[in-house]
Amino acid sequence: GERLEMDASSFEWLKGKGKTTLHVCSDDATGHLVGLWLEEEETLNGYYQVMHQVLTNHGVPLALRTDKRSVFTYNKQGAGKPEQDTMTQFAYACNTLGIELGCNSDPDYKPKVERAHQTLQGILPFRFRMEQITTVEQANAYLQHTFIPYFNNLFGYGFDYVDGTRKPVKSAFIPCSA
16 A cells, blocks of 8 residues: 556456456555456546545555556646646546656556556456456456456566565555545
8 A cells, every 4th residue: 555556458358348358456465356347448447446445345455556647647738837737637636645646658657557567467357257248347347346356366476475484465555535
């Protein structure tokens, strides 16, 4: 919850469906997936769905790293005054919640989510076929209820060794009330 990384990956996630886009959010400290959402293409709604999962299941993160998609950042034309710039809807929501939103086009800026894309591309299409999942709606239900816990148990590292003792990594998420 100290820093999350968010991105989307266009890939043939569902056999015979062509390319769809998986919106991904991962916790930098633990490697846990904290949100997944599949859509036909990369959209603001997809990122909102992922943030809804984060806020509902974990709380408010301190910081979020993304790329420079127009969903996240307003790309200025020329040299304007920063105080006169308008925020995107997503940036406004982050600002309202007190989430520090950092945007950079370099993939090394958010390496954990970039690595997660590769891992997910190697696992998810096969899992969807094994579970006979053929629609985006079925995929999203499966991702929320089954896959995220499975992945985090398999790949997450919610523990650290302090003075030779295995201790859970403390959450930095701020509780979120509805």
